[in-house]
Amino acid sequence: MIKMPHVIPSYSRFPVTFVRGEGVTLWDDQGKSYLDFLSGIGVNNLGHCHPKVVAAIREQVGQLIHTCNLYRIPLQEEVAKALTESCFAEQVFFCNSGAEANEAAIKLARKTMHERKQSHRYEIITANNGFHGRTLATLTATAQDKVQRGFAPLPSGFKYVPFNNAQAVEQAVGEHTAAILVEPIQGESGVVIPDPDYLPALRDIADRHDLLLIFDEVQTGMGRTGRFWCHQHSGITPDIMTSAKALASGIPMGACLTTAKVATAFSPGSHGSTFGGNPLACSAALATLSVIGSDGFLQSVTAKGEYLLQGLKHITAKHKMVIDTRGCGLMAGIQLNSPAEETVSICLSRGLLVSCQMGTIVRMLPPLIVEREDIDRALTIFGDVLNDLF
Incomplete structure (x- = not known):
């Protein structure tokens, strides 16, 4: 090496x-x-x-690379519109990576329960051998010892169950449960594909227990599985979804997508990102989305x-x-x-x-x-x- x-x-x-x-x-x-x-x-x-992405970056880098989110960024609105038109979501939070997108999703789930006057509901159920990032919260959500080793004490509020086992999820739900977070296909664990009824079963569990269903589409999204988003094969939708990796074709960018109802939990100051959704990243993302969405x-x-x-x-x-x-x-x-x-x-x-x-x-x-x-x-x-x- x-x-x-x-x-x-x-x-x-x-x-x-x-x-x-x-x-x-x-x-x-x-x-x-x-x-x-x-x-x-x-x-x-x-x-x-890719020539369309290169052309978009070249044009943008000569005009404006970065402004902070204290000001309106028109390209950010265009990317958010393109993303929401591709899926269930109605609003988007922009960041720089998959880990940051998942961090935003975890915060959004907890903040939603807080706004519902249910602050005792903070736990996130995740699947063994999933991968959600390397920040302290997302490595804790990642139920792999090799990722967590050496970083104790880990944040509390996560519960692990076997992947592709809806019954185990059902049994793990308790009075403190806020959300279920899974990858539609486990990528880092070697392309582990669940049974066709797994994601619909999770949607049913979330609905019956008034939980948020979060799909980590950082690796499986952006056309990777033949649909714009992998969960679209299952015919159901989550409440929150995360994206990154291919979103801007190599320019660092992540996104946390959700419904307008859930998005109300975030108000100014609830969350933020210095670089998230800046003009350069958005120019690359917009070009990328246009190609993937083409006929x-x-x-x-x-x-x-x-x-x-x-x-x-x-x-x-x-x-x-x-x-x-x-x-x-x-x-x-x-x-x-x-x-x-x-x-x-x-x-x-x-x-x-x-x-x-x-x-x-x-x-x-x-x-x-x-x-x-x-x-x-x-x-x-x-x-x-x-x-x-x-």
Whole structure:
């Protein structure tokens, strides 16, 4: 792993330095090209340097980069309008990351109960092996010991249950429960896809107990699964939803979306963000949203996702060390019965970027603009790596 002596070593970095990107391709400082099937961990949904996003950023950076939220920001209104037109939400809070968006969602849930004169309701139910961020509140919401280790005492007010188990959620609801917070598909845990009735069951539980239902769509949103938002496959809506990663194609941006009714809990001073929704980020987000929302785009994601998954299943069916091959849209997980780090490292050496999740799972998150010939190349590399290793 590479070392950067003046940077705090909070990451294990592969020994490669990327200097240029275009579409699904990255080039390192030695001139070698790589097929990017990780998309900067689900950030570059439109690939690298999408021309519409680049043009929007170039125009905006020459006009106005930042003003604070003490003043009207017209681009912010445009992005909020585009987001609300894509889903259930009616109002948006802007920030800089998924962790900040989830922090806002947690605060909004508690503040809602406070406004209802129910301040005793503050607990958030989350799922084991979910991932919601690395701030103190969001790492506590993240029910993984490896994320929480060393940061005690953790904030109180979180309760954990198994993922894809609505009965466990029902049993966890108590007098202090304010909300349920889950990912529609667990991304960092290796593309763990729940049963089709899971999210509707959570909606039913939330309704019966007068709770808020929060969906973390930081990784699954922005077209990743073939719908604008992953929960739209289920036919139900949350009360609050979070987004980030691909929202501005690499310019830091996050968003907490909700209904007008729930949004009333936040008044001036309740929450804030210095950089959230600034003109530069909004210009990138608006361009990104326009591409994802264009005619036929999401349908193409679905078709290419099916093509990728079929290809992966064809390859992995030949190998007994593969326990499961799963996916939804253009996110896929290949679960091995042995550590996946070597598989990922060899893929990198052969020009394919993928990631290792939970020790034994290879995750693929290709850009949504990937073409079938790119998928074919990735399948060839991945299949050859499996053949050589196993």
